[in-house]
Structure formats: structure tokens, C-alpha cells
Amino acid sequence: MSTNRSDSKENGPMKRIAYLSLSVLLTGGMFSLPARTQDFPPVEMELIQLNDDMYVIHNEFVPGNVTVLVTDEGVLLVDDKFEANYQEIVDLVASVTDQPVRYVVNTHYHFDHSGSNAAFQAAGAQVVASEQARARMLETGQAAGLPVFTTEDHARIHLGGKVVDLFQFGRAHTDGDVVVYFPQYQVLSTGDLFTYGNATPLLIDYSGGGSIRAWTNTLEDVLMLGFETVVPGHGVVTDRAAMEEFQGVVAAMRARTREMIAAESSREEIETMLREDFYWQDLHLTMGFDGLLAEL
Numbered sequence: 001m002s003t004n005r006s007d008s009k010e011n012g013p014m015k016r017i018a019y020l021s022l023s024v025l026l027t028g029g030m031f032s033l034p035a036r037t038q039d040f041p042p043v044e045m046e047l048i049q050l051n052d053d054m055y056v057i058h059n060e061f062v063p064g065n066v067t068v069l070v071t072d073e074g075v076l077l078v079d080d081k082f083e084a085n086y087q088e089i090v091d092l093v094a095s096v097t098d099q100p101v102r103y104v105v106n107t108h109y110h111f112d113h114s115g116s117n118a119a120f121q122a123a124g125a126q127v128v129a130s131e132q133a134r135a136r137m138l139e140t141g142q143a144a145g146l147p148v149f150t151t152e153d154h155a156r157i158h159l160g161g162k163v164v165d166l167f168q169f170g171r172a173h174t175d176g177d178v179v180v181y182f183p184q185y186q187v188l189s190t191g192d193l194f195t196y197g198n199a200t201p202l203l204i205d206y207s208g209g210g211s212i213r214a215w216t217n218t219l220e221d222v223l224m225l226g227f228e229t230v231v232p233g234h235g236v237v238t239d240r241a242a243m244e245e246f247q248g249v250v251a252a253m254r255a256r257t258r259e260m261i262a263a264e265s266s267r268e269e270i271e272t273m274l275r276e277d278f279y280w281q282d283l284h285l286t287m288g289f290d291g292l293l294a295e296l
């Protein structure tokens with residue numbers, strides 16, 4: 001094993017992952033953004049227990065939450081972060097069960113949510129995603145770890161007496177967003193159609209089929225499910241009320257932008273509004289600004 005300068009073994013790779021998350025990861029290599037210069041502290045994933053059988057693997061600096069369902073017939077994961085996180089995910093799952101990972105559901109195609117697919121497949125797991133997410137993976141060169149099963153509407157996985165519902169209600173963050181509902185636990189894993197906290201403003205991936213207009217309707221459908229606990233795509237575990245509030249933020253952003261376009265505000269003025277009121281950063285502007293203006 002090679003040694004890294006004075007950094008610990010974990011420190012170097014993690015910094016790179018955090019850096020990637022803020023620059024090129026969502027773009028499938030189609031854009032290249034300016035480098036970020038600040039350092040991030042060394043990070044370790046947290047395993048947060050939701051109930052008797054469910055956990056979330058979370059870290060503030062390494063994007064992409066992983067939901068873990070443990071049953072007597074195997075483990076199901078929702079999302080699997082980056083390729084570099086595979087071993088840590090495996091170790092955390094092994095700390096609570098001897099059962100193997102049987103299924104990985106990808107909420108969408110971004111590789112902070114599907115990066116460990118190939119490694120989990122090699123270990124015997126089945127990867128499931130929407131048909132659109134699979135197509136986007138192909139399109140963006142993620143040829144390894146493609147989902148074997150796809151859904152376009154609703155699919156149900158039965159595992160160890162537990163029900164796992166996959167719903168695709170429509171476009172939002174991308175055109176292949178799937179939410180994963182665990183009715184027996186009233187838990188919903190949303191992927192990036194819901195991100196929680198000011199540090200994670202909504203990102204509209206227009207090159208991946210995202211849509212601000214569809215987003216509000218999609219959220220309305222999602223909120224009809226009977227969940228209480230919410231695992232967002234990014235950010236800490238939260239509840240239904242936070243997601244309802246987020247729905248208001250999406251609607252407000254859409255309305256404000258529309259108003260400013262109608263009032264013939266300049267591009268710079270709209271950009272300032274998005275940065276100041278909706279916490280958009282360079283990445284969000286690169287991914288979403290032109291599409292947002294065109295759509296509204």
C-alpha cells in the first residue's frame with residue numbers, strides 16, 4: 001500500500017471525494033468547473049439507526065445518503081455513494097448484520113448515488129433503478145454497474161417479509177427520479193428530489209432531464225405516501241414537515257424566477273436572487289440556470 005505525504009490514509013481520498021462533489025460529479029464530465037481550494041476535515045461515515053431494522057449511512061462532507069434495510073433474507077440499500085465508499089458501506093452494514101446485501105436501489109443516475117454499483121454486483125447484489133436512470137448512466141459513460149432491473153412507474157420488492165415500494169412520479173431533479181417507500185416503517189428515501197438544509201439547495205439537472213415545473217407536481221404525488229421519517233438525498237434525516245416546507249421553497253423559487261423574467265430583470269439580477277434567497281452556488285448555476293430561464 002502506498003503512503004500519502006503526511007496525510008492519513010483516509011484523509012487524502014476523502015478530500016478528493018468532497019472536492020469532486022462540488023465540482024464535476026453531477027455533470028458527467030460535460031462541464032469543468034473551477035477548482036475549490038478549501039480543505040475538508042478527514043471524515044468518517046456515521047451509521048444512524050432509524051428503527052429496529054433500518055439505518056442511514058451519512059456524512060456531512062461526502063454527499064449521498066445510503067438507506068439500509070436489514071431483513072432475515074438479506075439487506076437492501078437505497079443508493080451506494082461513490083465507488084471509493086464501497087468498503088466503508090460494507091463494513092458499516094457488517095457491523096449490524098451478517099446478512100449479505102441482496103439489492104441496491106439507485107434513486108437516480110448520479111454517481112454519488114450509484115458509484116458502488118459494480119462492486120456490489122460483483123459481490124452478488126442486484127441493482128435496480130428507473131429505465132431513464134439506466135439510460136442516463138449509459139449516456140454519461142457509467143458503463144460498469146448498470147442496473148439489471150428497471151422500473152418506469154411502480155415496482156415492489158419483497159424481502160424477508162418486508163415490502164419496499166419504488167415509485168417514479170415524474171421529473172424533478174432528473175427525468176429518472178425514484179423514491180423508495182418502506183410502508184411498514186413509514187420511512188421514505190427520496191434521492192435528490194428532496195435535499196435538506198440550506199447547504200444543499202435544490203439542483204436541477206437539465207442535462208439529465210430535470211424540470212422545475214414538473215418538480216412541484218412530482219412532490220405533490222410523493223407527499224401522498226404515508227411516511228413520517230424522510231431520508232433526503234443529501235442532508236440529515238428529517239420528517240414529513242420538512243419535506244412539505246421544501247415543497248414551498250421549490251414553488252417559491254419557481255414563482256420568483258418567473259416574476260423576474262416577466263419583469264424583464266437582468267440575468268445578473270436573477271442570479272443574485274438565486275444565490276441570496278435560494279443558496280445557489282456555482283454548481284447549481286452551471287447545471288440549472290440556463291435551463292431554468294429557458295423553462296420559465
Ligand SMILES: [Zn+2]
Nearest residue numbers: 108110173192
Ligand atoms: Zn443527484
